Amino acid sequence: MIEAHQLTKRYGEKTAVDQLDFVVRPGSVTGFLGPNGAGKSTTMRMIVGLDAPTSGSVKVNGRHYARHRAPLQEVGALLEAKSIHPGRSAYQHLNALALTHGIPRRRVEEVIDLAGLGSVAKKRAGAFSLGMGQRLGIAAALLGDPQTVMLDEPVNGLDPEGVLWIRNLLTGLAAEGRTVFVSSHLMSEMALVADHLIIVGRGRLLADTTVQDLVREAGGNTVTVAAQDPARLREVLVGHGVEITGRAGSEDLHVTGLTAREIGLKAAEHGIALFELSARTVSLEEAFMDLTRDAVEYHGSTTGIETPERAA
Ligand SMILES: Nc1ncnc2c1ncn2[C@@H]1O[C@H](COP(=O)(O)OP(=O)(O)OP(=O)(O)O)[C@@H](O)[C@H]1O
Numbered sequence: 001m002i003e004a005h006q007l008t009k010r011y012g013e014k015t016a017v018d019q020l021d022f023v024v025r026p027g028s029v030t031g032f033l034g035p036n037g038a039g040k041s042t043t044m045r046m047i048v049g050l051d052a053p054t055s056g057s058v059k060v061n062g063r064h065y066a067r068h069r070a071p072l073q074e075v076g077a078l079l080e081a082k083s084i085h086p087g088r089s090a091y092q093h094l095n096a097l098a099l100t101h102g103i104p105r106r107r108v109e110e111v112i113d114l115a116g117l118g119s120v121a122k123k124r125a126g127a128f129s130l131g132m133g134q135r136l137g138i139a140a141a142l143l144g145d146p147q148t149v150m151l152d153e154p155v156n157g158l159d160p161e162g163v164l165w166i167r168n169l170l171t172g173l174a175a176e177g178r179t180v181f182v183s184s185h186l187m188s189e190m191a192l193v194a195d196h197l198i199i200v201g202r203g204r205l206l207a208d209t210t211v212q213d214l215v216r217e218a219g220g221n222t223v224t225v226a227a228q229d230p231a232r233l234r235e236v237l238v239g240h241g242v243e244i245t246g247r248a249g250s251e252d253l254h255v256t257g258l259t260a261r262e263i264g265l266k267a268a269e270h271g272i273a274l275f276e277l278s279a280r281t282v283s284l285e286e287a288f289m290d291l292t293r294d295a296v297e298y299h300g301s302t303t304g305i306e307t308p309e310r311a312a
Pocket residue numbers: 011014015016034035036037038039040041042043
């Protein structure tokens with residue numbers, strides 16, 4: 001369990017984390033989302049005591065991180081992959097961690113296997129690819145068999161097999177009753193693994209919700225229907241929980257609260273000819289963009305960049 005209370009971090013004038021209140025509960029995967037610079041890494045660093053809050057507090061499994069007698073056995077964190085001595089092998093790195101934290105050597109072998117690093121465990125970590133570095137970071141996070149696991153962008157640099165591995169790992173850890181807190185910019189991945197979401201923007205809490213609720217609030221499932229007599233179709237579709245929009249004079253209606261099948265059946269029942277009937281589901285990505293639109297600090301641009309050919 002992770003509990004943040006009015007958690008705040010300022011760097012000079014910049015407020016990186018602004019009075020965050022949230023709880024990350026055991027038994028499910030909680031996604032930590034936000035645009036670049038939203039304060040996710042800073043929050044995660046404060047959770048494991050690598051940065052001190054300016055004000056407020058954050059506890060892991062009921063205590064401040066530094067107050068735990070065996071912190072590695074309480075919370076395993078992947079914060080910056082490859083933050084390991086390049087001359088050391090994965091095995092040496094994990095072994096040193098295990099030795100200094102009273103963790104048995106057999107656990108080192110176990111996490112090496114778990115992370116799929118068996119064939120490269122004796123090689124210098126400096127020669128590791130980004131994906132292998134991520135796997136090693138995750139192996140280190142799991143070394144203490146912690147109740148709480150926190151991973152910052154774990155999917156970064158992993159190949160499709162690695163992405164699948166992480167997906168199963170995270171859901172498996174949550175199914176064992178652990179607290180799993182994971183940040184990512186990959187919405188499609190989050191939609192698959194996360195049950196709960198904490199979304200931040202410019203350091204502030206924007207949403208503490210579930211994937212389903214976020215998607216539902218962003219428009220949920222909309223059905224577009226084109227009818228010969230849209231006014232009449234409107235009349236037969238209205239009902240509790242049904243929302244219908246459409247421009248005057250247009251054949252198209254956008255309907256939420258009914259499935260395409262229900263709309264098709266109603267139209268047939270009343271003899272209304274349809275030209276189109278298509279269901280559209282709002283993705284987590286769209287819901288996220290909608291929610292964070294005003295909180296994005298670093299906007300990209302796809303216009304105004306002139307290539308030499310175009311400029312000529
Ligand atoms: N040590 C620091 N000194 C000054 N400013 C910092 C420091 N660390 C972070 N910041 C600033 O705090 C803000 C939050 O940064 P942070 O890295 O926590 O965001 P993030 O959500 O993890 O971003 P990203 O998705 O890009 O990794 C940013 O504006 C960043 O520039």
